[in-house]
Amino acid sequence: MASEDSPSPNEIDDPVYRQGMIELLGVLAYGEITACERLAEDAKMAPDLKTRAEIMAMEAAEFDHFAQLRDRLVELGEDPYEIMATFTDTFDRFHKQTAPADWLEGLVKAYVGDGLAADFYREIAAYLDAETRALVLETLSGTGHSEFVIDAVRGAIEDDPKVGGRLALWGRRLMGEALSQAQMVVAERDALSAVLVGGVDHPGMDLAGIGRMFTRLTEGHAARMEKLGLAA
Template identity: 75%
Template sequence: MSNPALEDPTYRTGVIELLGLLAAGEIGAWMRLAEDAAMAPDLRTTTEIGAMATSEFGHFAQLRDHLVALGEDPYARMEPFRSTFDAFHVKTRPSDWLEGLVKAFVFDGLAADFYREIAAFLDAETRELVLDTMSGTGSSEFVVDAVRGAIEADPRVGGRLALWGRRLMGEALSQAQMVVAERDDLSALLVGGVDSPGMDLAAIGRMFTRLTEAHAERMAKLGLAS
């Protein structure tokens, strides 16, 4: 695959790391949603969650195939991030199908926002791939209806899920900050992108503020206080 931007070895390494991170996140989301589907209370909900899982796998396949086209082993590029995602999922294991839905909604939205921020510093071809794979699972309406319906049926559910959403956001932000801090080549994408001068520390702080604000808006859609 010919992409002149990837001729810069430092930039290429950062892009490959980013794609490996994305792929690891997508395959992890697929696995967790498949588990959540088993907790669903009825066939319709099982099917909807299964469709969400299928969408995540499709995104993974796009990233995997792109890495292969770049001459990379996608599984080797995903491996460094496996323990990070495993640790996150262990800390945020849902106790029921509603917590699973909120987790998928919150984490999918946060991941999409985070990677869209990074995409601003990528070359056009890589940016298009990242934005396409972060385009969502098409399940937002189902999740919002299901959560709001559960709260309407039992208002006590709202308090529990609001606390759960705050916990998820805290864990997810910690994970994102850790990944950026620990992966030098990924950090290089943020501080010195292809199509822009990149971010300084203050700008990175403002980015995380925007992520937090977007999370609050998503929680409001669910009928939950952030």
């Protein structure tokens, strides 16, 4: 993933690039706000107060990321809520298909599902202007609670090894749904797709490059599953 071909400052005014950038900021912002809602629900299923507090801390970090993206859209003269509203159907489909059955599935979804999405958007960020790329990478930097999730999942598997098989299947399902969502987001957005494949008069990804990107996404998923003690 190289960023040397990212748009120069004078290209930022290109209407296709600008629209693609706004769409990316919008989908990220909506993803963060829905993550807050999801984690709030997950916290209610937590087995104890300490776990609930950890999940709520993750929720607070997600909201901070949302606020940064929202504020950037305002700076660009856009209504962030109008932009985000256009992604409602896509995210609703994903979350309906991946509703966790318990707090452990919620943690795996937060760690694995969000990690897959973050990897995908980092790939797109390579083709953004420097300022927007820095903001996107900052909001994809994680919530700082990965060790808590890893320890919680591994601890649950130690207590009941059967949990491992169920969560491994859950992780594979999340991967399939997340990749499907990523493809759908790009396919449904001409400007966002143009940024990824080079629609701003600079080289983007060809078909081979897109194939390599999805290989990297799969490898990243496998690494996260291994950290959780789950077979990918």
